Amino acid sequence: SSGINAEYGDDDVEExxxxxxxxxxxxxxxxxxxxxxxxxxxxxxxxDVVINYLHEISNQAINMGKKGKITVEDILHLIRHDTKKYxxxxxxxxxxDDIKKARKCFDExxxxx
Numbered sequence: 001s002s003g004i005n006a007e008y009g010d011d012d013v014e015e016x017x018x019x020x021x022x023x024x025x026x027x028x029x030x031x032x033x034x035x036x037x038x039x040x041x042x043x044x045x046x047x048d049v050v051i052n053y054l055h056e057i058s059n060q061a062i063n064m065g066k067k068g069k070i071t072v073e074d075i076l077h078l079i080r081h082d083t084k085k086y087x088x089x090x091x092x093x094x095x096x097d098d099i100k101k102a103r104k105c106f107d108e109x110x111x112x113x
Contacts, residue, residue: 019054021047 022043029038029046061074072093079085 019047019051021050025050 025043025046026038029043030036034042057075057078058070060078061070062068064074064077065071076086076089079089
């Protein structure tokens with residue numbers, strides 16, 4: 001293993017997997033009115049922006065609360081001033097809870113039949 005790990009003498013540390021969001025980004029771009037097959041360069045640029053944002057927010061969150069652990073509350077705290085992101089995150093969390101409850105009820109119904 002070369003690169004960053006070799007610089008710090010951490011040969012045993014695996015390099016993180018590279019996220020590949022191209023397929024999802026292509027669908028999102030199309031959903032927002034772009035061409036069905038957008039330029040590869042456009043997808044790559046958006047992917048870089050998204051991955052950089054995720055790294056930035058993850059690094060900030062990992063230094064909050066419990067060391068070495070990221071919680072939903074940490075992320076919500078970091079995005080609290082961005083009203084659109086905060087409200088969307090809360091909406092998705094509520095939807096996730098609703099889905100979990102519905103699945104639990106569905107599983108219980110199947111269990112008793």
